Amino acid sequence: MLGLARLPLGLRYAPNYQKGQFQSNIGLLRVNSSISVGKMTQRSHSIPASFSLEFGAEKWHSTASNSMGEFPSPVIEPCGDLVAAVAQALSQPIDFPPLADAVMPDDQVVFAVDPSLPSLVEVVCEVLKWFVEHGTEPHNMHVVVADNQTRVAEDLTARLHEQISAKVSVESHDPDNPEGIAYVAANEESDPIYLNRRIVDADVVVPITCARPASALDYMGVFSVFPLFSDRKTRGNFYSLPKLGNAEEHQQLKHWADQAAWWLGLLFGIQVVPAGGNQVAEILAGQTEPLEQACQTRMNKLWQADAQPADLVVALLDGAPSQHGWYNVARALYNANQCVAPGGSIVVCSNLVEAVGSGLRRLRETHDTPEDIAKRLAKDAHDDALAASVVLEALADHHVYLVSQLRKETVESLGIGVIENEQQLVHLMSQHATCAVLRAAQHLSILPN
Template identity: 30%
Template sequence: MSQIPVSIAYGSARPLSLSIDPARLRLNFVPPPAVAGLTEKLDELLEQPLEFPALRQAIVPGDRVALVLDQRVPQGEQVLSSVVRLLTSHGVEAGDILVLQPADLRGQRARDPRGALAPEAARDVQWATHDPTIEDGAAYLASTAGGERIYLSKKLLDSDVMVILGATTFDPVLGYRGTGSALYPGLSTTEALRKSMGQGHDELGPDDSRPIRQMIDEIQWLAGLQFVVQVIPGAGGMAGGVFAGSADAVFREARAALGAAWKIAAGERAEMVIVSVDEPASRQTWFEIGAALDVARRLVSKDGRIILLSQIQAPLSEGMEILREAHKPRDALKPLRERQPADLIPATQIAQALDWANVYLLSRLPGDTVEDLCIVPLNDIAEVERLVEQAEDVTVVGAAHHVSVTAS
């Protein structure tokens, strides 16, 4: 019987190419391609958005515009450039535009997103990352129906027009990240960030009701959010789709497109699951590693083998240090809950995967660092190929950090 060719991209390395007997290959999930002509597509959407007038009709010369650019939006610089170009061509001064980014729990240093702007705009457009530790950096917005007092960035509340440029993705706590989750808790206070943390809801699917997501939707209404741009991921860290218009309509359409592109049914578990993180190496964090291993855990048999292809080189963060110090991965779960580190979610996901299966990692980390986490380090592709040859059956999921596994 002829072999099935399988190609798995990870980081900036050459994709891993395998040939697997079709009788042994349970699933080969291929990530959706990047959207073609992103700039042209977005220009059309800004002129003919979903359930909203053209964006140019919502602005007047002299408006102070806050563009809330969420962290890690696929091709975010390109999206920002299109929106700034439209604003400045319809009377908004570049100096009256603020690009405001929420606090990033991943601990990565913020990168100036203005690199794709025209030179004059890049010089004059303002850029700030919200710091929730600054005492007077947030002001009172309103109270929710449940009595929660909500504070948001003063810079945001001082603007005349607010537009969110974000990504709609699966999220273990929210179900779906997108639209108003760029506002809260990342543009609020340290107390809001603390209250919003959690280890995720293992028993819930992304479409199940979650109180924190409902509160975020209420906050975006209280803030008067109307126009948003949302991107769903595609292969290689690129945009797989883009949507613009009213917050509710865009979130509805983006969620549907995300599900069609990135949901997979669990099916029968495989003895070996190969997953990858295909973001550029510089953007790989423990959050992507945790998300990919969480997907693999839901697809692999108990005590089976998970192979994770990555190029991560990030140091161990607080939660990962807790995992490293634990006698067994399961023993890390309680101290993680108690100490609530910023990387609570990925550390929990990794601990749960290690408790369920044997994990092998191809990365740019030192081998002893990987071993300290109870993970088997892989030095090269040849080791991966040997492991695959030994497997009874195999499931392959490229770009697994974007995937949601649903019950079959």
């Protein structure tokens, strides 16, 4: 299988992608201070007597005392026409020919979908519509979502069957199913590369992933097909906080992911730049390296923040309910931990319903030291082990609170405090001199102070 690999690597096509004007989606609430967003420093605005905090399906209306200082409300404008954005990206990709010229009518095309995509169902549906309009038969199209939550696959299946054809297949990747995973090759260190069998057997693979800043906790390059669609053991090797937190080891993991993409024959991908509010700011497509450069330019402009430490950081999770899982809680908490003052407090606001798994349950092992628990988590391959490691690290120096739909007793058993309503959050704010509000916190890139 060669994913769009028929064209010589040396070919270069002039990019022609739409450029737009964007504003930052980062809000900070602070006494007599300014914030730096991207390359610009913005002065915050006076906080109103009441304000709203949106996270997922929730919108809390709260009041703040004058002592809470200032509150800016910049937003990132979503693209106005998703259909046009998809057509623009696929018809004029960056340094790559139009996909209509690169995909043959009889090709088996697999779309490898990142479950963190904003407007996931709408984006994937429009991409597949474009392929059908340009000659790909529905029975030759297969969607693999890197998530074993059946609801995502069910919602996507219903929409694709309604708007395209019942012949389009949709499946969720299962890292624990050996029958659904195939060996690809070995990397330079002789480590095996395993990937979803449907992806390995395809003629063409089209990754559709959410753009993330290079500083993100689990950034693995522009495709992220590997390790998202790999086996359980490999995912455990990658999603280890000591490795991800070490710049050299993180780079080695990214290099491993790049090798996997090369062995798979991936030359092309689609990246969705988030706008916040489960919306899409821009869709970019193209050849590997220039696509990554373009995405990083966009993410740095839209989502990069240089914030001074605050006594309280409120991190708001963005996206549809299916995106309010422990992975995104970990990303938001990791970012909040970068801009909270020593001994300060962090609140993660989410619609989390995902159950506590084996990794997080290790936090209940009160007879062990945090160091011993951290060592076990570093080798734990369960999906929530990374989240547990991030929580454990944050708890070492800070108070951590969570807004979720989990039972209070369940959350508190992990050493995390519970915020149940707006009044409790406002009360907590009143106990801190400075407060930073991070909107769509899982997408942010916090610059080191």
